Amino acid sequence: MRRWQGLLAWLMAVCMGASAQAPGAPTRVEQRGEQRVEQWDVFEVQLPGPSEGNPFAEVQLSARFSDGTQTIEVDGFYDGDGTYRVRFMPPRPGRWTWVSQSNRWPLTNKQGAFTATPARAGNHGPVGVRNTHHFAYADGTPYKPVGTTMYSWAHRGEALEAQTLQTLAASPFNKVRMLVFPQTAGTDRHPPELWPFAGTPPRNWDTHRFNPAFFRHLEQRVRQLRDLGIQADLILHHPYDDKREWGFDSLPRELDDRYARYLVARLAAYRNVWWSLANEFDFIRTKTDADWEHLGELLQRTDPYGHLRSIHNGKRIFDQSRPWITHVSMQHGMAAAEASRAVLFREAWRKPVVFDELKYEGRHDRRWAQLTGAQMVNAFWATTIAGTYGGHSEFIPDADGLIWLAQGVKLRGDSPARLAFFKAVIDAAPAEGIDPIDTFEDLFIAGQPGRYYLVYFGTQAPTAWLPRLYLTGLRDGQRFKAEIIDTWAMTITPLAAPLQFKPEGRYHFVERSGQAVKLPGRPGIALRLTAVDTPAGPGAQPAHDD
């Protein structure tokens, strides 16, 4: 019986010229009956097709997926050796049918169906913008980025890459910024084994043909990050081909477009993908603002899932108001060092702001990698008070010259442990996100009005604080549990008694007793106030023009 079933399946596959499954080990496929793929996992159609000529350039393939109410068209791609694939991330459970289109008859009008099963624990779908300045997964679960950057970790071979994954698994980081194209740095000791185009380094490329093995490897790493709960912030272009050795930053627009479309076709079905158009876009001298505009719009138009899109700057900030930019990916260490600065970018663009580069913890002769661990940790807390997000990396070479920023492998800095502590605090904060409470004066208090406050004293080392909160959302007599957080020592010390507030003046509430909260006189101290009761009636509100 089972042999006949197998034969039948084989015959059907031959007849339809297609086999469909979820790629790679982690996705789940029912082998009997109609295929089943979890919602927001990757469903894949595999189709045999022509290998003559240049399939990357000449063969168009797409498929329409429909569950009866929504139809989504996705591009397929050539994976070498006469094999074509179409990948699809079902956005909701239910039965989906598909049908292919192509300019080659063996790929045309293939069809099939599968069932998307409800997402299981740990699968929250792709991340999008929520509440203007924050992020959430598709299922509504808040996503609070604590990112790190390791440009070339996926270009360093199995041994090192496996170690990097181990390190990440034990780290607080839930987002990784990483290059698609290799960079020069580190290639002397660890030359890339795979290259994105057919040919050989340094310059013997056929840039009209992708190297499927390179992209298969990349997507394996993306999948592994996904299974660790880590977003893959993929950087499409960068200026780190230092000697202009390979020239991937100098392709004509037609090939840049094909590359972007190929990435979308291969990777957009992975729910943890984000698109970063460039790292330090303004240092890439071969492209203009119009090129970036074109690429951003291309990604917006072609990615059927609308994964997050950003463009990271060197010294000149891109016009972050452009509609295709979903969130601000900022390099600005000076701004990230103080909440009163970081918040201004948030107000300027009314989008989420992620300080993906706020300088690095490190011991480099370049001043962009000279932060102490304490400065790195301070920047995370300061950007949080600003209602924005920080980003980590480090430049601390080990004996072999390995550097987290470039290669990943091992973390050596003082900040990651404190960022794990930071993450635990932030994850326990309100789901809506942490927002500045009042930016009319120097900003050091954030949270959700009337419910939750983080008071952060930054590099100051006060010995006391007289409680005073901006009025919004507060009620006369409302009490708050108060805890002193030492962001460096990683301790949380509750005060003996709750603080009780009363209105004072036109703008504020103060503590009833009039007594100051004693603080330890060290830098990096925060106070967390959590409402323990909420008297009836509406909270206080400022005048709209006050």
Place this chain on the structure above:
Amino acid sequence: MRRWQGLLAWLMAVCMGASAQAPGAPTRVEQRGEQRVEQWDVFEVQLPGPSEGNPFAEVQLSARFSDGTQTIEVDGFYDGDGTYRVRFMPPRPGRWTWVSQSNRWPLTNKQGAFTATPARAGNHGPVGVRNTHHFAYADGTPYKPVGTTMYSWAHRGEALEAQTLQTLAASPFNKVRMLVFPQTAGTDRHPPELWPFAGTPPRNWDTHRFNPAFFRHLEQRVRQLRDLGIQADLILHHPYDDKREWGFDSLPRELDDRYARYLVARLAAYRNVWWSLANEFDFIRTKTDADWEHLGELLQRTDPYGHLRSIHNGKRIFDQSRPWITHVSMQHGMAAAEASRAVLFREAWRKPVVFDELKYEGRHDRRWAQLTGAQMVNAFWATTIAGTYGGHSEFIPDADGLIWLAQGVKLRGDSPARLAFFKAVIDAAPAEGIDPIDTFEDLFIAGQPGRYYLVYFGTQAPTAWLPRLYLTGLRDGQRFKAEIIDTWAMTITPLAAPLQFKPEGRYHFVERSGQAVKLPGRPGIALRLTAVDTPAGPGAQPAHDD
């Protein structure tokens, strides 16, 4: 002979149905021979025409002016009593001819000519953007705004308005933000004598008919500001009809458009006009972002001279990247208090940033008017170091309840004298403008690299500073004259000997002697460094990606 000439002129005027001249006392007209108007002054054509129906709505009038190489079309306007006017600001000297068009025959195909004479001393033309972040007059002279706000100074009657003009003449201010439409505040003691529309307050308006007397009065004040060398930053809309008494903020778009066009037709020929679409646009609840976008584009399209355009915010910042916004008119006291903050808005939009509202010097129960004079002065210096501009006003009621912010009349604060001193320093700075030298770390030095530096210590009160400048433009051995500026005491104290610099490390130059400059240990201290010699060879340059 002269009687015959006069008769001839009269006959010609009757035949052409037009008389042309420069309006008001300050402009210069040759009475004999062809008319002469100074470049960038106002040339005016006066035409008799129909007064029946509603000329404001029904009569279209424009004229084409040409000097043979450039043709500029400007709209005319109805000034009541059967009189129409077309105004033109000649952008360069030479002979200009004009011809009118209209949908009414008495106004059609009138023509004439005049000679624009070269601008005389003190007439530099209209102000535009220069060097991305700065301003200059049309003749290239730098314009460095030291602005103030007096919303309703031109709605308070001859006696008070004459006093205000006297005060301005003796003040450092070279820009005034002022409302076109009246505001509620102050009208109990000083009710407006003139209203923008036909009818009577509070609500008996014919909003389809302007009141020419109101606008004649307004333009008289604009002209008087011009003759004092002061820019008139005219605010078209505001939210200060507190009780919704008059309803000028609630007109339909058609009438808002007509109002904007009427202002352009009447006032654009005055070289000192700027257009501020709104004060606190987000507090005007009767208009949407799309309305502002429409109005901004309308002004951009219809103002033949491209006067500066901005939109001032309350709590929510407008998208300042919009192409019709020529410069940022910002309300943000927190940002303006420190150079390291203010500079971020400059970087965000790459346009000039004017902190037109950075809180006010005053003694109000509202916290937006509680700055000390020292805080106001600090904000001007801090925004200057940021490569941006400050803006003054004060809320210090006199015995009669008069307040500069609302009525003008008299200055009572501590800051204006210090702003005069500030202006003298800034006017003597390089013509290109003052730019931040290095924003990678906390920003407190600005100027022009290798030539001129202002080092400003803000609210700190250091007793010494070890000279250290970012390398750009500096030469080994270069010497600078150094002066200590006390921004409050208004003193400039030169050091005994020049400072001589040498390179140190990857990024900086330091003083050769290694000795610190002694400082007075007070807040508000700046150091001015001016190159006294420049060794041969190119100045130092940082790596582009450093």
